[in-house]
Amino acid sequence: LAKTTQPISMDSYEGQEVNITCSHNNIATNDYITWYQQFPSQGPRFIIQGYKTKVTNEVASLFIPADRKSSTLSLPRVSLSDTAVYYCLVGDRGGSARQLTFGSGTQLTVLP
Amino acid sequence: ETGVTQTPRHLVMGMTNKKSLKCEQHLGHNAMYWYKQSAKKPLELMFVYSLEERVENNSVPSRFSPECPNSSHLFLHLHTLQPEDSALYLCASSQDPGTGLGEQYFGPGTRLTVT
Numbered sequence: 659l660a661k662t663t664q665p666i667s668m669d670s671y672e673g674q675e676v677n678i679t680c681s682h683n684n685i686a687t688n689d690y691i692t693w694y695q696q697f698p699s700q701g702p703r704f705i706i707q708g709y710k711t712k713v714t715n716e717v718a719s720l721f722i723p724a725d726r727k728s729s730t731l732s733l734p735r736v737s738l739s740d741t742a743v744y745y746c747l748v749g750d751r752g753g754s755a756r757q758l759t760f761g762s763g764t765q766l767t768v769l770p
Numbered sequence: 771e772t773g774v775t776q777t778p779r780h781l782v783m784g785m786t787n788k789k790s791l792k793c794e795q796h797l798g799h800n801a802m803y804w805y806k807q808s809a810k811k812p813l814e815l816m817f818v819y820s821l822e823e824r825v826e827n828n829s830v831p832s833r834f835s836p837e838c839p840n841s842s843h844l845f846l847h848l849h850t851l852q853p854e855d856s857a858l859y860l861c862a863s864s865q866d867p868g869t870g871l872g873e874q875y876f877g878p879g880t881r882l883t884v885t
Contacts, residue, residue, distance in 0.1 A: 692873075701774075701860045701876025702813070760813040 662746045667765040676733045678764050680746030683727050688750045691722060691729045696743045696763070705744075706731070733766075741768045773797065774877035776861050782883045785851055791880045793844040793861030802844040803874065804836060805860040813860065819844060851884045858882075 663681040670676045682691070690709050694702035706713055708720040708729070719732040733740060743763040774795045783789050795802060804816040818826035819838040833855075835847040844861055858881055862874040 699858060699879065699881065701862065701879055702874075703876065704873045707873065759815075762812055 662748055662761055664744075664746050664761065664764045666762065667767070669767050669769060670736055671769050672737055673735050676736050676740075676766060676768075678731045678733075678744055678746075678766065679728055680731070681728045682746070682748045685726050685748055686750065689726075689748050690750070691720065691726075692747045692749075693718070693720065693731045694745045694747065694760070696745065702745060702760070736766075736768045738768050738770060740766065742766060774861060774863055774875050776859075776877035776880050778880060779878065780881045780883075782885060783848070783851065784885055785853070787851075788847070788849040790848065791846040791859055791861075791882075793846075793877055795842055795844075795861075795863040795875070795877075797863055797865075797875060799863035799865050799875070800841055801864045801866060802838060802841070803862040803864075804844065804846050805862065805876075806857050807860060807879075808854075808857040817846075848882075851882075853884050856882055856884045 661684065664678065668678060690707055692707040693705040695705050696702040706715055706718050706720045708722055710722050710726060713720045721730045721732060731744060743765050745760050745763040747760065774793065777792045781789060801820045803818050805813045806816055807813045815828050816830045817824060817836045822838050822841055824836065833850050837845040837847060846859060858879045860879045861877040864874045
């Protein structure tokens with residue numbers, strides 16, 4: 659199973675762009691990269707998923723370099739409500755859910 | 771209602787009690803999951819059901835007993851719990867049967883306290 663490494667915490671200010679990087683050196687050929695967001699006492703919420711290069715949706719962008727050994731979640735112009743824990747997951751979309759391991763995530767704190 | 775709902779939202783129970791957590795998904799999904807999240811710990815996958823059959827059981831103690839009567843409903847029956855079982859219990863569903871890393875939709879969770 660691909661192991662992921664993320665910073666434990668990050669601080670930012672309102673209106674700034676935030677980039678959270680996740681390392682996954684042993685990512686497999688069939689693995690996708692997925693990011694979730696979790697607010698306190700709530701279930702995680704899917705943000706974005708990608709395989710290579712760049713994926714963008716209305717919430718975030720996901721940048722994946724050619725070697726796919728890392729990925730960067732980019733949140734444009736964050737607000738106080740973006741304060742949450744962000745999880746990076748790597749796994750085969752057709753594989754067992756056992757691989758769906760949420761690590762400790764990155765606690766993002768947005769300051770006024 | 772839309773999405774994934776869980777009841778109750780909060781539950782306090784003694785170690786000798788029997789209670790059940792309920793999850794319902796209104797998304798037409800085929801897979802449902804139970805997770806446990808203890809304070810300051812990562813989410814732990816407990817059980818996975820695909821098309822009403824249990825396909826994953828991550829070495830969960832027998833005092834937790836899941837039930838999936840149909841693809842829209844999932845229960846977690848609790849009996850003789852321990853204080854260390856106090857946690858946020860989250861239900862999730864996804865479109866793809868057979869699990870995987872497809873997008874999962876989570877419910878709001880049940881905050882369980884065992885006294």
